[in-house]
Amino acid sequence: MAKNLDEIFNEKIKPPSFERHIGLFGATTLGVGALMGAGVYVLIGVAAKVAGPSLIITYFITGVLAFFTTLMYAELARIIPRSGGGYTYAYKILGSLGGFTTGWFLALGSIFASALYAIGFSDYIISLWGKPVEGSIDKYVAIGITLLIGLVYVFSPPGKKNNAQKWIIWGNVGILGVLIIFSFFHIHPDNMLPFFPKGVGGTFSAISIIYISFFGYQFIPNNADEVINPKKTIPKAMKLSMYISISIYVLIAFAAIMAVPWERLASSKAPLVLVATEIFGGKGWIIISIGGILASFGALTSTVVSQSRQTYVMGQDRFFPEILGRLNKKTNQPTVALLVGVILIAIALASFDVQFIAKAANFSLLFSLLPVSVALYKIYKNNPEVRPKAKWKLYLPHITFVINLGLLFSLDIVSLAFGQQLAIVGVIVYFLYSKKQAQRAKEGVNIVLEEKTRFSFFARNKILVPLANPDTQDILLRFSNTLMAKKGGEIVVLAIKDVPGNLDFYTALSSAHSTLDVIKKGIEYAKKYNINIKPIIRASRHIATGIIDVAKEEKSDLIVMGFPNSPKENETGPEITTRILHDAYTDVLLIKCINQQEEFIFKKIAIYLQDTKNLRLIITTATALAEKSKARLSLLVFLPERYSNRQKAKADQLLISAVEELKTTVLYDASLIATNNVKDELIKLSSSFDLLMLGKEKDKNSINTIEKSNTFQIVRNAKCSVIMAKSVSSLKRITQNL
Numbered sequence: 249m250a251k252n253l254d255e256i257f258n259e260k261i262k263p264p265s266f267e268r269h270i271g272l273f274g275a276t277t278l279g280v281g282a283l284m285g286a287g288v289y290v291l292i293g294v295a296a297k298v299a300g301p302s303l304i305i306t307y308f309i310t311g312v313l314a315f316f317t318t319l320m321y322a323e324l325a326r327i328i329p330r331s332g333g334g335y336t337y338a339y340k341i342l343g344s345l346g347g348f349t350t351g352w353f354l355a356l357g358s359i360f361a362s363a364l365y366a367i368g369f370s371d372y373i374i375s376l377w378g379k380p381v382e383g384s385i386d387k388y389v390a391i392g393i394t395l396l397i398g399l400v401y402v403f404s405p406p407g408k409k410n411n412a413q414k415w416i417i418w419g420n421v422g423i424l425g426v427l428i429i430f431s432f433f434h435i436h437p438d439n440m441l442p443f444f445p446k447g448v449g450g451t452f453s454a455i456s457i458i459y460i461s462f463f464g465y466q467f468i469p470n471n472a473d474e475v476i477n478p479k480k481t482i483p484k485a486m487k488l489s490m491y492i493s494i495s496i497y498v499l500i501a502f503a504a505i506m507a508v509p510w511e512r513l514a515s516s517k518a519p520l521v522l523v524a525t526e527i528f529g530g531k532g533w534i535i536i537s538i539g540g541i542l543a544s545f546g547a548l549t550s551t552v553v554s555q556s557r558q559t560y561v562m563g564q565d566r567f568f569p570e571i572l573g574r575l576n577k578k579t580n581q582p583t584v585a586l587l588v589g590v591i592l593i594a595i596a597l598a599s600f601d602v603q604f605i606a607k608a609a610n611f612s613l614l615f616s617l618l619p620v621s622v623a624l625y626k627i628y629k630n631n632p633e634v635r636p637k638a639k640w641k642l643y644l645p646h647i648t649f650v651i652n653l654g655l656l657f658s659l660d661i662v663s664l665a666f667g668q669q670l671a672i673v674g675v676i677v678y679f680l681y682s683k684k685q686a687q688r689a690k691e692g693v694n695i696v697l698e699e700k701t702r703f704s705f706f707a708r709n710k711i712l713v714p715l716a717n718p719d720t721q722d723i724l725l726r727f728s729n730t731l732m733a734k735k736g737g738e739i740v741v742l743a744i745k746d747v748p749g750n751l752d753f754y755t756a757l758s759s760a761h762s763t764l765d766v767i768k769k770g771i772e773y774a775k776k777y778n779i780n781i782k783p784i785i786r787a788s789r790h791i792a793t794g795i796i797d798v799a800k801e802e803k804s805d806l807i808v809m810g811f812p813n814s815p816k817e818n819e820t821g822p823e824i825t826t827r828i829l830h831d832a833y834t835d836v837l838l839i840k841c842i843n844q845q846e847e848f849i850f851k852k853i854a855i856y857l858q859d860t861k862n863l864r865l866i867i868t869t870a871t872a873l874a875e876k877s878k879a880r881l882s883l884l885v886f887l888p889e890r891y892s893n894r895q896k897a898k899a900d901q902l903l904i905s906a907v908e909e910l911k912t913t914v915l916y917d918a919s920l921i922a923t924n925n926v927k928d929e930l931i932k933l934s935s936s937f938d939l940l941m942l943g944k945e946k947d948k949n950s951i952n953t954i955e956k957s958n959t960f961q962i963v964r965n966a967k968c969s970v971i972m973a974k975s976v977s978s979l980k981r982i983t984q985n986l
Contacts, residue, residue: 279489282464
């Protein structure tokens with residue numbers, strides 16, 4: 249059954265939100281799942297190649313360094329218990345640039361981290377085969393499992409998947425625990441010597457390789473909107489997951505080195521398989537391969553899901569396309585964010601090897617932490633009431649900034665160079681797209697009053713009709729429909745709810761019944777004249793800005809509005825209209841109608857030709873109206889009484905240009921009129937016509953001077969209906985869209 253307008257409105261003014269279903273155990277599971285992945289099953293071999301037996305110390309030092317950052321995140325989660333993690337913290341405190349920088353690198357880091365976990369899954373799945381494989385089979389398996397996880401989460405609700413995920417994650421922890429316990433019966437102390445085969449420098453160099461293993465705690469606050477009592481639960485869950493993970497990492501590193509020489513670990517794609525074979529015998533590798541599969545699968549699913557939540561929040565804030573910030577009503581999942589995420593992970597897998605992916609993930613995630621440290625410092629500085637009781641925690645921003653900056657510069661030149669390229673791309677995206685879009689999101693919210701979202705691969709001609717005055721609604725709609733008859737397309741009707749700066753948009757919309765009534769009236773007229781429309785209500789900080797923003801978001805080709813009445817005392821008058829004429833990068837038509845004719849028929853239409861700037865829009869509009877009513881067009885060009893040959897030639901050329909644009913069978917005449925007072929002459933002549941068309945003056949660029957311009961005065965004082973046009977060049981449109 250189709251819903252009525254009130255039902256659609258009441259449903260859509262509820263802000264999209266997740267259901268809170270994750271407790272302390274679930275949040276800790278999410279963190280452990282992201283932490284206990286490829287870091288122990290894959291990177292332990294890569295780290296052994298650099299650090300030798302001293303990787304035991306490497307894991308301990310890395311865990312301690314990461315724990316400081318965990319405490320920083322826990323503090324921020326306590327103060328700002330919102331989804332989005334580091335991105336949300338930076339955006340709320342540092343603003344647009346800080347938020348985007350953090351979110352950009354967190355998103356990239358999560359994508360590369362997911363790719364690393366997918367490779368770990370693939371390597372351990374292949375190890376069950378028991379035979380070496382050639383080619384890129386491992387990458388195909390990694391891409392396949394990534395896409396499969398994405399599809400599973402897209403098409404089903406989260407409840408049952410979360411339960412399965414818990415079994416997978418804690419099953420992996422159990423297997424690692426068994427491996428650690430039995431390793432004490434297979435100790436080979438000689439494997440520890442020499443303890444620093446690559447020197448102490450190798451011990452510290454390996455930190456930059458395995459640091460990614462300790463980033464899983466970040467994904468817990470990404471899901472804050474799904475966590476029960478997030479202010480207390482998230483900090484506890486982050487600390488618990490880190491305690492568990494650091495302990496297991498250090499013990500596994502010890503068990504691996506004691507059981508198998510570090511040189512053999514360094515040469516293996518699945519190093520813990522060697523350890524399990526040494527401890528459990530010939531079939532022991534099966535146990536650890538299953539553990540590797542569970543760990544990598546758990547880390548991959550945790551990271552993919554958490555990354556989609558962060559992308560979803562950035563989509564809501566419009567740093568990323570708005571479609572990424574939508575929830576699927578059936579599954580309560582950010583479907584598009586999930587799909588885009590797994591596709592980007594698949595691209596990373598197809599393009600890079602495992603070591604490069606690990607380094608790219610490290611750079612991105614390390615860089616994302618720097619603005620977060622600055623955000624916590626700023627919170628402590630400006631809000632004494634939220635400072636922690638433990639005084640030493642006041643130094644967390646400084647400690648974490650130094651740690652992560654030092655680790656960032658410890659990366660090799662390839663990682664830093666690639667990170668620089670990612671930063672350059674981010675700068676381009678921010679300044680050409682995200683900054684404007686995010687600012688627009690801060691200025692207002694659109695409610696499309698339709699049950700289903702329209703979608704088309706092809707651009708459609710769109711006319712935006714802002715509705716406010718009930719007396720002009722039918723005229724604006726009939727006029728717009730006349731223009732649409734020639735090219736086809738869609739009419740978007742808009743009503744603006746003006747929202748004060750201290751009020752939430754959705755709260756304001758809950759009391760926007762008078763605004764809804766405006767749309768209802770427009771729909772009644774549309775049905776009466778059989779006009780297809782798309783109704784939108786926008787909550788906006790400023791009416792003119794709201795109209796301009798909707799025109800951009802809907803990619804409107806034209807804005808059709810009523811001409812403003814003269815301002816009364818204590819009213820803004822035409823201020824909204826003049827701002828739109830000045831700021832909109834969309835063509836605009838302002839209509840002043842003397843008589844509300846039932847069929848919108850004009851028999852005599854005059855076109856005042858000033859220059860070529862608005863010529864095409866004026867001629868197109870005039871011919872559409874003339875063809876409907878079989879009217880006669882009169883082209884009017886004015887010259888000074890003592891005109892020069894140059895002025896006469898220019899006037900002739902303007903007439904020729906107008907005639908060339910008249911691609912119609914409608915009859916027309918042309919007049920050259922000599923006068924020194926164009927405004928008064930045109931007002932006098934207007935009584936001879938049904939409709940006068942003219943363009944906005946070319947050089948009146950100030951908002952304050954538009955209303956005082958001759959064109960504005962002619963429209964206000966004309967004796968017939970008038971349409972005033974403002975045309976925008978294609979170059980300006982493209983520039984604005986960029």
